[in-house]
Amino acid sequence: MPETADLPKLLQPYADNPRIKIRGAGEPLKDGKCVVYWMQRAQRGIDNPAVDLAIELGNKLELPVLVFFSAISNFPHANLRHYVFLNQGLPDIEEDLAERNVTFIVRRPPDNQLEKFLQEAGAAVLVGDENPCREPERWRRVLSRRLHLPYLTVDADVVVPSSLFSKHQYALHVMKPKLYAELPKYLVYQPKTKAKHQWKRPAQFRSFDVRSDLTKGWRDFDRSVGAVDTFTGGTHPALKRLKDFVDRSLHAYATKRNYPEWDGTSRLSPYLHFGHISPITIALAAQKAVEEGQATQAAYDAYINELIGWREISVNFVKYVPNYDTLECAPEWAQKTLREHARDKRNPEYTLEQLEQAKTYDDLWNAAQMQMVKYGWMHNYLRMYWAKKILEWSPNPARAYEYAVILNDKYELDGRDPNGYQGIAWAIAGVHDRPWFDRPIFGAIRYMSGASTGKKFDSKRYIENVASGNWAGD
Ligand SMILES: Cc1cc2nc3c(=O)[nH]c(=O)nc-3n(C[C@H](O)[C@H](O)[C@H](O)COP(=O)(O)OP(=O)(O)OC[C@H]3O[C@@H](n4cnc5c(N)ncnc54)[C@H](O)[C@@H]3O)c2cc1C
Structure with missing residues (x-):
């Protein structure tokens, strides 16, 4: 990034803000007609620092603000379950943005291309949000190389800006003192500012009706996992x-x-x-x-x-950690111990299909798997047990990691998330944990036995709850 003094004047106040990354430092488009926020991860109209920034820039430039959402049919590992939830959230975004004098535009293929949209709308500046996962980060980098406009992304979905940590924190007790020390600065109410200028929609300017089915007519789209009625998005x-x-x-x-x-x-x-x-x-x-x-x-x-x-x-x-979704993310001690036990006999050993269909001998594990498959969410305590058992029953640790990621991302409504990759890495690969006593298959990876886990809570009641539809224990 250029030195602060070399930035266009409009961007200089943001150069040292750890929540904001200046990815493109061009001059705002002369005669631009609006500021655009390309909403991806932070799908909300309120308490969203990316919306706040777009409004601030729009007001400084005396321009209206548009929020653009581009729906794509091939988002990595997303299926109908995830899209129905996403779709349910769109009307709330539209409504909350309208109260801030901001217009929400949704487009689907084939006319959802961002750069064409920026041209059509006459964007002077582009704001975005952040997502640490591999593909979304790649899209942002590619875009920043192609754009000539100022392009600023906002770390909108964390309390403490993630850029304040310059490397991987290997344990929570190491990260926590600095993280918590920042809370007085960042755990504060966010402004409910309004755009001064309302956008006037030109004739023929298209936007998809947010109350309609986003996925209608998509042929290459994964509909294999159905929607759930346990959560309503928004x-x-x-x-x-x-x-x-x-x-x-x-x-x-x-x-x-x-x-x-x-x-x-x-x-x-x-x-x-x-x-x-x-x-x-x-x-x-x-x-x-x-x-x-x-x-x-x-x-x-x-x-x-x-x-x-x-x-x-x-x-x-x-x-x-680049390989966050494979076993290669394991720390050295965990790699070593898992290697040493790679040939230990698995008994039983299950296939991905058997796991997916909850066909194991373990009723508690099967119930946890069904809570996820049928209701789109699993309790944290069982998520730990669930992943550890996948390590115990899979042909090898790398395969176990792969199975856990596949199932988690496919069925959890909250899947495909940093929390999921970290949770699996913790359970199977010893990430953010320490070595425990050596035992078969697990080596020094922390173990959870069925017998002791089932005694720490009323597992019979949990199994009955899942079977009877009282999935959340209300
Ligand atoms: C193997 C495994 C897989 C997991 N997969 C996912 C996943 O795909 N998506 C996901 O969001 N979480 C995942 N988690 C973390 C955790 O289980 C869920 O976030 C939690 O169960 C969600 O329920 P809740 O909102 O009621 O949590 P609460 O207990 O109410 O906690 C509030 C919030 O804190 C965060 N949180 C809670 N526990 C954890 C945790 N252990 N790690 C990170 N963040 C946490 C979540 O954002 C959660 O919504 C996984 C954990 C494990 C061990």
Whole structure:
């Protein structure tokens, strides 16, 4: 990036902001007609620092703001289940943006090409958001090489900007002091600014109706995994879910979160994955509950440990460890121990199909798998057990890693997420963990046995819940 003094004047105030990355430092288009925010990961109109930046730039340039969403039919590993949830979220974005005087434009193939859109709209500046996963980051890099406009991306889906960490943090206790020290600066209410200028839609300017089926007519699209009715996508359902959680369950989170047979966690992960809600909004609601005596500090600390601690080390992991979705991401000690046990006999050994269809001897594991397949979400305690058993039953650790990623990304509504890759890496590859006692197959990777896991909570009740449709233990 050029020195601050060499940047166009408009961009200079953002050069030292760790939440903002200046990917293209051209001059704003002369006679530009609007500022465009290309919304990808942060799919919401409120509490979104990328929207805030687009509005700020638009107001400085005396231009209106457009938010552009380009739907593609071949997003890596996405299927109908994920798209229905995404589609449900679009009307909330439109509505929330309209209140800020910002227009939402959605396009589908064949007329969804970003660069054509920027030309058609007369974009003076482009704003984007961040996603640490490989492909989305690649798209942003390619675009920044092709564009001549100023292009700024905003790290909109973390509390503490991920650029404040310049390398992979190998354990949460190493990352946490610096992460938490930044909270007073970044865990703050976000402004609800409005665009000064309303965009006037030219005749013939197309936008897809956000209440229609985005996927209609897509031939190359994966419809093999159906929608679920357990979650409804969108910022407004997310805020409702947050309120229910804070009112009913947050106070007991420190203890109840490890009881999968009860409704003890927030179940906000799908909303966080799609960017329908900001982690800052969630953390501030939890903080307010403590201030008002609705929850204890212990409950708050336990919740923030997951929401900010584990979630943001997951972003850090995916950002800095290139092979985050294969066994190659394992630290040296884990590679060595897994190699030493690679030839240990697996008994039983299951195929991917057997696992997918929940055809193992273990009723608890089968129930966890079915919770994910049928309802699109699995409780965290079972996710750990689920992945560890895949290591135990697969032909080798690399295959186990592959199976876990395939199943997780296919069926979890919150799949294809840094949290998922980190969770699997933790369970199978010892990432962000330490060596334990040596044992067959696992070597020094932490083990979870069926017998002891099943005794730590009412596993019979959990299995019955999943079978009867009371999937969340309400
Ligand atoms: C093998 C395995 C696979 C996983 N796959 C995914 C996945 O695909 N997508 C996903 O979002 N999470 C994944 N997790 C992390 C965690 O299980 C889920 O985030 C959590 O269960 C979601 O439920 P919740 O929203 O009720 O969580 P809550 O307990 O209410 O926590 C609030 C938020 O904190 C974050 N969080 C909670 N636990 C963790 C954790 N262990 N690691 C990182 N962030 C966490 C999530 O964003 C969550 O929504 C996985 C964990 C493991 C061990």
